[in-house]
Amino acid sequence: xxxxxxxxxxxxxxxxxxxxxxxxxxxxxxxxxxxxxxxxxxxxxxxxxxxxxxxxxxxxxxxxxxxxxxxxxxxxxxxxxxxxxxxxxxxxxxxxxxxxxxxxxxxxxxxxxxxxxxxxxxxxxxxxxxxxxxxxxxxxxxxxxxxxxxxxxxxxxxxxxxxxxxxxxxxxxxxxxxxxxxxxxxxxxxxxxxxxxxxxxxxxxxxxxxxxxxxxxxxxxxxxxxxxxxxxxxxxxxxxxxxxxxxxxxxxxxxxxxxxxxxxxxxxxxxxxxxxxxxxxxxxxxxxxxxxxxxxxxxxxxxxxxxxxxxxxxxxxxxxxxxxxxxxxxxxxxxxxxxxxxxxxxxxxxxxxxxxxxxxxxxxxxxxxxxxxxxxxxxxxxxxxxxxxxxxxxxxxxxxxxxxxxxxxxxxxxxxxxxxxxxxxxxxxxxxxxxxxxxxxxxxxxxxxxxxxxxxxxxxxxxxxxxxxxxxxxxxxxxxxxxxxxxxxxxxxxxxxxxxxxxxxxxxxxxxxxxxxxxxxxxxxxxxxxxxxxxxxxxxxxxxxxxxxxxxxxxxxxxxxxxxxxxxxxxxxxxxxxxxxxxxxxxxxxxxxxxxxxxxxxxxxxxxxxxxxxxxxxxxxx
Numbered sequence: 059x060x061x062x063x064x065x066x067x068x069x070x071x072x073x074x075x076x077x078x079x080x081x082x083x084x085x086x087x088x089x090x091x092x093x094x095x096x097x098x099x100x101x102x103x104x105x106x107x108x109x110x111x112x113x114x115x116x117x118x119x120x121x122x123x124x125x126x127x128x129x130x131x132x133x134x135x136x137x138x139x140x141x142x143x144x145x146x147x148x149x150x151x152x153x154x155x156x157x158x159x160x161x162x163x164x165x166x167x168x169x170x171x172x173x174x175x176x177x178x179x180x181x182x183x184x185x186x187x188x189x190x191x192x193x194x195x196x197x198x199x200x201x202x203x204x205x206x207x208x209x210x211x212x213x214x215x216x217x218x219x220x221x222x223x224x225x226x227x228x229x230x231x232x233x234x235x236x237x238x239x240x241x242x243x244x245x246x247x248x249x250x251x252x253x254x255x256x257x258x259x260x261x262x263x264x265x266x267x268x269x270x271x272x273x274x275x276x277x278x279x280x281x282x283x284x285x286x287x288x289x290x291x292x293x294x295x296x297x298x299x300x301x302x303x304x305x306x307x308x309x310x311x312x313x314x315x316x317x318x319x320x321x322x323x324x325x326x327x328x329x330x331x332x333x334x335x336x337x338x339x340x341x342x343x344x345x346x347x348x349x350x351x352x353x354x355x356x357x358x359x360x361x362x363x364x365x366x367x368x369x370x371x372x373x374x375x376x377x378x379x380x381x382x383x384x385x386x387x388x389x390x391x392x393x394x395x396x397x398x399x400x401x402x403x404x405x406x407x408x409x410x411x412x413x414x415x416x417x418x419x420x421x422x423x424x425x426x427x428x429x430x431x432x433x434x435x436x437x438x439x440x441x442x443x444x445x446x447x448x449x450x451x452x453x454x455x456x457x458x459x460x461x462x463x464x465x466x467x468x469x470x471x472x473x474x475x476x477x478x479x480x481x482x483x484x485x486x487x488x489x490x491x492x493x494x495x496x497x498x499x500x501x502x503x504x505x506x507x508x509x510x511x512x513x514x515x516x517x518x519x520x521x522x523x524x525x526x527x528x529x530x531x532x533x534x535x536x537x538x539x540x541x542x543x544x545x546x547x548x549x550x551x552x553x554x555x556x557x558x559x560x561x562x563x564x565x566x567x568x569x570x571x572x573x574x575x576x577x578x579x580x581x582x583x584x585x586x587x588x589x590x591x592x593x594x595x596x597x598x599x600x601x602x603x604x605x606x607x608x609x610x611x612x613x614x615x616x617x618x619x620x621x622x623x624x625x626x627x628x629x630x631x632x633x634x635x636x637x638x639x640x641x642x643x644x645x646x647x648x649x650x651x652x653x654x655x656x657x658x659x660x661x662x663x664x665x666x667x668x669x670x671x672x673x674x675x676x677x678x679x680x
Contacts, residue, residue, distance in 0.1 A: 062095050069095050072103065074110075074135060090144045091135060098131065106132045114145060159620035159628055166618050170230035172633055172653065173613030173640055174606070178209040179234050180649045181589045184272060190264050194257060200250075202237035207250045209235070211583040213607055215561040218244040218251075230615045234653045248572070254582065255575040262330065265585050269327045273592065279362045279542060280329055280351060281322045281549040282369065284340050285556075287563035287577075288313040298570045300336030316565070318556075318577060319343050321351050324545040326552050326588045331581055333574060340368035348381055362386060362531065364546050370528070375427075379530060386542050389526040393429060396422040405536045411436060417536040420526075430527040430539045438523025445489075445522065452489040453509070455482040460507040472497060475504040556584055559603040590647065597646035609639045615653075631657040 060071040072093040080086050098106075105123060109132040123129050139145045182188065182205055191201045209231055214224045222244045225231055232239040254261070269275065286302065288310045293299035299314035315336040321329040330350045334343055351363065362384045365374070370387035378385050397420060404418040413436040420429050459478050462468030469475055475497055483490040492515035498506040527543050556562045562580045567573045587603050594601070601609070613636045619629045633652045636644065644651055 060095075064095075072096060074107075074139075091138055091142075093135075098127075102128050102131075106135065110136060110139075159622045161620070164618060164620040166616050168631075169614050169616040170233075171228055171611045171613075172230040172234070172615040173610035173636065174213045175209055175229055175231040175234055176613075176653045177590065177606075177610050177643070177647070177649060178212050178586055179205065179231075179653070180647070181586050182208065185265060185268050185585070185589060187261075187265075190261070191257075194260065199237065200253070202235045203246060203250045204254055206231050206235045206237050206242075207247055207254070207579065208582050208586060210247075211560070211579050212586050213611075215559070215580070215583065217566065218247040221247060230653075233615065248575075251575040251579045252571065255571075255578045258578050261582065262328070266327070266329055269325075269585075269589065272589075273325065275323060275325055275327070277323045277329065277361065279324045279364060279545055281324065281364045281546055282319070282344070282347070282351065283322075283366050283546070283549045283553070284317055284319045284334075284343055284369070285553045286315040286317045286336065287557065287565060288315045289573075290564045290566050291568065293568070296570055296573075298333065298335050298573060303337055303339060313564070316573065316577075317343070319347055320549060320552060321347070322549045322552055324548055325592055326548050327592075328552070328581060328585060331578075333577060340366070341371045341374060344369055344374045345377060348377055348383075351383070360384065362542060364543060366546060375528075375530075384530045386527065386529040386531065386539065388543070389429070389528050392521060392524075393420075393422050393424055393431075393526045395424065396420040396429065396431070402534075407537065407540070409434070409436065415540075417540055419534070419536055425528065427528040427530055428533065428539070430529070430536055430543075432525050432527060432540070434523050434525075436523075437525075441522040442519070445519075448486055448489045452482065452486040452493075455485070456495070456507060456509050463504055463506065470503050472499040472502055472504045475507070479507070552584065552588070555587060555603060556580055559587070560584060593647050594643065599643065599646055606643065609637075610643060612637050613640050 059068050061067070062069045072095075073089045074091040074093055076088045076090050078086055078088065096103075102125065105125065105128045109123060109128070111117075113132075113136055123132075187208070188201050188205060191204060192198075196204070206225070210221050210225060210229070213231075214221055214229070216224070222242050225242050226239055232242065270277065289296075289299050290313070293314050296314070298316050300316075302311075302315050317334040317336060317338045319332045319334060321331070323329055330347070332343075332347055332350070334346070351361065360382060363378055363386075365385060365387040367388040367390050370385075370390055375385060375387070399419040399421055402419045404416050407415050407417065409415055413434065415435075416433040418431045418433075420431050422429060456479070459469070459475060459482070463470055463475070469478055479495055479497065483495075492512050494508075494510040494512060496508040496510075497504050498508060527539060529539055529542075531539070531542075533539055560580050560583050562577065565573055565576060567576055590606070591603065594606070613634055615631065615633045617629060617631045619627055622628055633654070636651050641651065
């Protein structure tokens with residue numbers, strides 16, 4: 059209240075005031091306009107205030123203001139506020155105000171892993187898998203499901219049932235590929251794997267050519283090797299699942315196995331793959347695959363085939379020569395009669411483990427191939443340790459049999475003692491050949507077991523740590539032959555990635571068709587993995603695949619929501635900022651950091667108040 063100088067009376071002196079909450083959560087006031095003394099009534103002033111608020115918040119009144127004087131004053135005050143910069147009436151300012159969210163209402167939900175999935179999806183874009191499938195006439199949803207399947211197999215290599223749960227509860231892969239998450243089921247994933255296997259040859263040819271184009275590969279050297287994976291279950295009606303002729307590497311002689319053959323270039327990219335029944339031997343597989351070694355290669359140069367000793371029989375080496383291939387392999391047998399090449403001296407190099415290796419070119423009447431004798435100190439220590447271990451075990455078994463002769467209830471009958479010793483010889487054949495074993499008997503009862511060591515035992519030490527590399531190449535540089543042979547480690551790395559990182563074993567599928575689809579899906583995932591790892595190796599990043607997945611999955615996508623000043627719920631779905639290691643990987647690959655920057659949605663407040671809604675609910679439909 060103030061004294062009005064015009065009439066000397068005490069009257070109300072009005073100001074237009076904005077109320078706001080400061081950083082200490084206290085309500086404060088700020089004067090925008092000095093209105094002064096006025097003849098307007100309190101009802102008119104409140105109406106003006108409501109009109110100004112509606113104009114600032116761009117809200118329309120339910121009823122149009124009938125008082126012309128109120129409207130004129132509201133327009134006059136608004137113009138003054140805008141002219142003096144007291145309010146910002148621009149669209150940007152309105153949107154900024156609309157986005158203002160009360161921090162106390164902010165919540166987060168639906169956090170998913172996105173980093174590894176996004177990286178794998180971009181690798182598939184590099185390989186142009188989607189374009190190939192669309193070119194084969196696949197519809198969009200089928201392509202999206204296939205991409206979802208391959209990425210999921212790479213990041214989460216488990217059963218279709220577990221994968222479907224992972225997609226729905228843990229991963230944002232469907233947000234990347236566009237396939238509806240609610241449509242994912244284990245049966246659809248089974249069907250997708252079968253569909254991909256139906257176009258195996260087309261996919262294999264496309265990926266072989268595509269990786270050669272991407273990384274300028276010549277396939278001058280190719281590697282051939284086999285591995286096996288075992289089944290859980292009886293597989294009674296399977297033609298592929300068979301018991302192996304030799305002991306299983308996984309020490310699962312009770313389980314049937316299947317054989318996977320791969321032709322791989324030195325960069326680890328698959329050139330051709332084939333599946334054989336479990337009883338197929340390594341050496342007998344090459345004739346079935348020799349004509350397909352360069353089937354999907356873009357190079358016309360004569361290839362060098364690097365073989366493991368298990369495949370390198372004389373017949374297979376002869377076959378490779380007849381087909382126009384050179385080869386490098388380890389000799390299956392120890393070469394005994396040999397001489398050093400004239401004017402050639404041994405070459406010493408260091409292995410990756412910093413152990414000395416001696417390379418020496420030799421000639422032998424056993425073969426016309428060039429031969430490289432390799433002596434490795436590391437291999438000597440390993441073989442010597444194994445020999446000592448086998449000797450200890452062999453002697454312990456014989457000692458137990460001998461002790462049983464003087465123990466009550468022990469095996470004493472000559473026939474049974476000899477049978478027991480036969481089992482020991484069968485178990486340790488490499489050690490038994492160096493000993494003479496004699497059973498001393500009186501009648502049908504054995505009284506002693508005599509073990510005599512042969513002279514060949516000590517002589518055998520001279521061969522420990524030594525092996526021979528054969529090649530049809532006319533090469534005089536020992537280091538070149540050694541480097542070519544050591545590329546075989548790349549196919550071993552491929553098998554290790556398939557079995558360990560991509561969980562290719564064991565197999566639980568019942569039908570042979572599902573088994574083949576399972577193996578093919580694993581190979582597609584491996585192609586994707588090797589595309590990423592090959593590029594990272596070129597930039598000096600040598601993480602294994604499981605570590606790459608762990609690092610990239612620190613990037614998540616999360617939905618954040620809260621209530622704004624207009625009582626609307628603002629939903630924002632956004633990817634987290636990638637950490638330094640994730641950025642390093644993305645940068646090395648040349649990939650983008652985010653599948654999407656931000657997705658925003660607004661849920662407007664209800665036009666009906668709560669009491670009005672309750673009232674309407676009580677109205678009879680009739």
